[in-house]
Amino acid sequence: MDPKVEGIIAKVQEDAAIDYEEAVFLIGLDEASPEATAVRGAANGLSRARHGNAGAIWGQIGIDVYPCEADCQFCSFAKSTTCFTEHVTMPVDEVVRRAKEFTKGGDLFGLYLMTMNSYDEDHYLECVRAVRAVIPDSTLLVSNIGDTDLPYFRKLKEAGLDGAYHVKRIGEGELTNISPERREATIRAAFEAGLRMEDCCEPIGADTPAEAIATRMFEMKARHREMDCYDGCGVMKRTSVPCTRFEGLGNEITNMRLGLLNGVLSFVFADEKRYPWIGFHEANMVSLMSGGCCVTAETGFNPRDTSEDTSAGRGLDVPAVREMFYQAGFRKLVLGDGSTVDLTPEYMALKIAEG
Ligand code: SF4
Structure with missing residues (x-):
């Protein structure tokens, strides 16, 4: 074992965070090496201790x-x-039906x-209002929308929106037609509207430099410190989906690497008292055993899929995600209001019986 990695892990276990240079070094580890395995294991212990194995x-x-x-x-x-080729928008009643399906457990x-x-904007506002009316108060309702200004975020908040996911992505303005400044302005607008904030280091491909990944991780940390309403952050791989420039498996990182990145992100936040919920995408067991503790079930359209309904393609449903947590040894699920349910064999059996 590289003594440098041993030293970093010992430091993190004393609740000290890694710095930028250490993050770049760890990101560059061979994902199958004993060192990378040790990072993933230590991050698993860190995240579970901070969140009570939830x-x-x-x-x-x-x-x-x-x-x-x-x-x-x-x-x-x-x-x-x-x-x-077409423009398809899901009707409000179908969005509501899917929201009920997601939250029935x-x-x-x-x-x-x-x-x-x-x-x-009118249709989206209507969706927010209608969905908020049928989902439990304990479930956060969060936007993932295009660039938006303060007045509209205020309307969304009044309609029942709790939070916003908005990200300045790696390669913004070069791989996209959106300027990084416009993304930042949207993030500021959502924050000013009083919404809870979600962030992510994405999209990460096989060619993404370690420095670009580490830079985004530390930007997320700075935002977390500034915004008391910051719930969570994560890492997301760039998928090699057809109909994109990056089609082809050689463009995609493995789940072992994604798990290593979950580990590094956990180490970046190791000195935070308000330790964030650390997510990853797409769902996989390696990340769940490497500091990741949020998994997303998906339905409808998905930019990483060519299926019109991703639940029939790449997306998992809620029972499948619940099963992942259970199989990974998590013993609680946390809800958006901070309450928890025990993830016991009896609970799993009940949810299976409920269908
Ligand atoms: S839908 Fe796709 S192309 Fe459009 S903003 Fe979102 S990620 Fe970019």
């Missing part, structure tokens, strides 16, 4: 799809490469309503 189930409903003018080169909806931490870069 995990969070998220859900996401993609409510529309069209060839998108933002043209993000990693997205299957990007107008220059997409296989989608009563243990969903949060639900994202996802649109494209531009979207019908």
Whole structure:
């Protein structure tokens, strides 16, 4: 074992965080090495200790799809490469039906309503209002929408929105038609509207430099310190989905590497008293054993899928995610209001019987 890695792990176990140089070094480890395995294991222990061995189930409903003018080169909806030709928007009653399906077990931490870069604001507002009316108070309702200004975020908050997921992505303005400044302005607007904030280091491909990943991790940490309403952050791989510039498995990182990145992100936050909920995408067991503690079930449209309904493609449903947490040895699920349910064999049997 490299003594440098041993020293870093010992430091983190004393609740000290790693610095930027250490993050770059760890990201560069061979993912199958004993050192990377040790990082993943230590991060698993760290996250579970901080959150009482609890995990969070998220859900996401993609409510529309069209060839998108933002043209993000990693997205299957990007107008220059997409296989989608039509503009399809899910009706409000269908969004509500799917929201009820996601929350019927009563243990969903949060639900994202996802649109494209531009979207019908009236329709989205109606979806927020209608979904908020049927989901439990203990489930957060969170936007995943295109760039947006303060007045509209205020309307969304009044309609029952709890939080916003908005990210300045790696390669923003180069791999996308959106400027990093516009993304930042949207994040500030959501914060000013009083919404809870969700962040992510994404998209990460096989060619993404370690420095770019580490830089985003430390930006997330700075934001977490500034924003008392910051719930969670994570790491997301760039998928090699057809109808994108990055089609082809050689472009994609493995789940072992994604798990290592979960470990590094956990170490970046090791000195935080308000330790965030650390997520990853897509769902996989390695990350769940490496400091990751949020998994998202998905339905509807998905920019990492070419299926019109991702629950029939790449997306997992809530029972499958719950089972992942149980099999990974998590013993609690946390809800959006901070309450928890015990993830016991009896609870699992009950949820299976409820269907
Ligand atoms: S990632 Fe979002 S904004 Fe970018 S092309 Fe896809 S749908 Fe549009």
